[in-house]
Amino acid sequence: MSNRETRTLPVPEGLAGMRVDAGLSKMLGLSRTVVADLATAGDVLIDGRVVGKSDRLIADAWMEITLPEPARPLTPKVEVIEGMEILYSDDDLIAVHKPVGVAAHPTVGWDGPSVVGGLAAAGFRISTSGPPERKGIVQRLDVGTSGVMVIAASERGYTSLKQAFRDRTVEKTYHALVQGHPDPFTGTIDAAIGRHPSAGWRFAVTSAGKHAVTHYQTIEAFREATLLEVHLETGRTHQIRVHMEAIHHPCVGDPMYGSNPELSERLGLTRQWLHAVRLGFNHPADGRWMEIEAPYPADLAHALEVVDK
Structure with a gap:
């Protein structure tokens, strides 16, 4: 009916x-x-x-x-997620190591695993604040990006962390393996990001986009690629990937943004080499500074070993 x-x-x-x-x-x-x-x-x-x-x-x-059929409510699929490690938890927040292939929360067009569903399966209570399909979510990582992600467990945690991300007081540190050798080795990319004019599923540097700033510095240079530490001032969709493509040094393993498929295959990569390695923020309860880190997953660690040979 x-x-x-x-x-x-x-x-x-x-x-x-x-x-x-x-x-x-x-x-x-x-x-x-x-x-x-x-x-x-x-x-x-x-x-x-x-x-x-x-x-x-x-x-x-x-x-x-x-009128069209009303949109069905998005509900997380409650399931145990292999490889999703709990890095830290207390009454106000939960920090997880999000594996690749897992979304932060359910979205239209995505019926795969989500952090919200994985936490429910593990018996964690999360904040009831926020839209129904993403209660407790104060930040997101792309499905194809691994690393540390924080979720609010309480209403106090949600309010405090959401405000911290809005005020840009959270220190977000990523590691990215990019093709070639950026010049200079340490730099800042200040370029607005918006929908790609001819491919709406991609993003691009465009004058009509939103303000976006990425800082990077070289950790180690290899023959064909460079391992960078990246700090974000802003949090635009695909920001690091878009900015690296814009300076002609795309993330290795990222064909959507211009990577070399031969290099990706040689390194055994089926996704972009991009990892949220550390989050730093003030705890919602007492304001103490916390830093939570997530080690490289096996596929990224393997790629680093191979590119160094």
């Missing part, structure tokens, strides 16, 4: 003459793409006649729109 709602209403005078997809998008708060799909499916009628997305709205005409 369908849960789709049908709405019948007159065309407001201010929308008369607009295309169906543009006008209904404004009126209903749906994206133009969703409205266009509804029109294509015959779910938009004006005065009883099915209309297309590019037809024009007529003043005082009656519209009948069958």
Whole structure:
């Protein structure tokens, strides 16, 4: 049985003459793409006649729109996650070593394992603050990135840690193996990041993007690659990966952002060599400074051994 709602209403005078997809998008708060799909499916009628997305709205005409199915709530899959180690826990926070292939929380299009589901399976209580599908989540790591991640266990922990990330008082340290040798060996990349203009699933340096700053310094240089320590001032999606591509030194094992597939194969990598190695922050209860570290997982450690030969 369908849960789709049908709405019948007159065309407001201010929308008369607009295309169906543009006008209904404004009126209903749906994206133009969703409205266009509804029109294509015959779910938009004006005065009883099915209309297309590019037809024009007529003043005082009656519209009948069958809305999309309501979004189903995202609920974490409760399952034991192999390799997800608890690095630290107390009444206010839990720090985990997130393995590759695990999301921070459920999202549309991702039905794989999540940190939230793994903690539930392990019997941990987390904060009830935040949207339903990501309660307790104060930061995120990409599915393809491993390393230390902190989750709020209490409401006090959520409020304090969320504010700390917002105020950028959390020290986020990553290690990244990048192709070639950055020049200079130590530097700062200050370049705005936004959706890629021709591939929305990627991100890119773009003048229309959000402010993003990445600091890096060389730990060790190899013949074909360089191991960097990276500190983030901001936390944009794919920030390190995008900034490294922008200076022509992409993370090894990251074909989405320009890595050499032959080098990745030689090192046995099936994901980007990028690891959240350390988080530093003030504890929510007493303000003491804490630093939590996560060692390299086996695949990244192996790649370092091979690239050094």
